[in-house]
Amino acid sequence: MVLIPFSILPPRVVHALSNKVMGLGMVLAKGLPYLQLELDRANMKVKAARYLAMCVTASTFLFLFLGGMGALFLSKQQKSLFGVIVAAIVVAFVFLLQVNYPKVASSKRIRKLNTDLLASLRAVMIQLNSGVPLFEAFVIISKQDFGEVSTEFKLLVKKINAGVPQISALEDLALKNPSPYFRRALWQMMNGLKEGAQINQVIDSVIVNLTKEQIIQIERYGSQLSPFAMFYMMGAVILPALGITMLIVISSLIEMDELLLKGLFIGLLVVVLFFQLMFSGIIKTKRPSLLGE
Known part of the structure; x- marks a missing residue:
């Protein structure tokens, strides 16, 4: 439901x-x-x-x-x-x-699919290099713990067992899959099967391309961390420290209501906590999708 x-x-x-x-x-x-x-x-x-x-x-x-x-x-x-x-x-x-x-x-599913995609394709490659047919490799992956990827392969195996041609089943799965990397891998498999190419070489090229993409994402993520770290230091460390110092100085020079002073300190604490949560959310969303959670 x-x-x-x-x-x-x-x-x-x-x-x-x-x-x-x-x-x-x-x-x-x-x-x-x-x-x-x-x-x-x-x-x-x-x-x-x-x-x-x-x-x-x-x-x-x-x-x-x-x-x-x-x-x-x-x-x-x-x-x-x-x-x-x-x-x-x-x-x-x-x-x-x-x-x-x-x-x-769908975007949440994309991250879950991307998390285990590279590992599952490597597992398929190991099975193929061991002499296991492609369909049997799909069956093995569907029974292993690759999260959403295993779920997708279960649907693929179910369709093929129901009599749907392997290429048609791959095409249908690619159309409904939200992950662009997963779709790319499925389309390359399909094209390889249509042209009669060695499926081992096709999947190996997919793995190589995804590995390169993963490295690019890591480098891009690393370049973004420095300004984020400076932003965090300003918002969560320097500005709150200056704010507390200013409040202490002002309260010592001017007679302030005790309840008001407590309210200001509590308000500052709430702002810092909100900033911490917001920053952790930004870091999580910027994390490369191929690295997973």
Whole structure:
């Protein structure tokens, strides 16, 4: 069952109620032609029209809840309409987030796929060099612990076992895979199989190219760390230290309320903690995707 973010209703209830607005979901799906591809790449097993209908349902009930609460709390000030308007603005923003959620989920999958891609291709290469056929190598990788990559190979093996030609199965997997590196590897395998080339050499060239890309990403990441380190020193060490010193000096020269002084110190601590969290998030997002988490 697909989970809609910011929904106050259980997924099953949202799914059942979305039947009432499937027509609207179909209309919205026509205006978002790439949503189905994003859902597939995020591994969210749902049609675009159904997903949009569920988003509309979840947002409607969220609006009823927030609008009702806002109107209730502001009724004494006779500003109930203001509460409803604010709720409508918030829900409109939430609806946009829900519609774009598959893209966010897809980006998370990309990082997970890139984490184990190089190791899994090397494992395939070892199997091929040992005389194992390509399909059997796929089966072996699908049973090993390569995270999302093993999941993708399980789908590939399942399709081939169902009678889908190997090249067609690879093509379908490449179309629905969110990782550009994984897609490139699958396309090169496909082209090698179509042209009758030695698949060992094809996969070896893919590994070499990915290794070069990994080195480039590491060098780029290293060049970015120096300005980030300076930014961190300024925001998390130097400026807070200067701020504390200034507060101590000012409080010794001017009589300040004790509660106000404590509030300023606590506020400074909160700002530093927020900066630390923000900086760690930036470093994590800048980390090369082929290195993984």
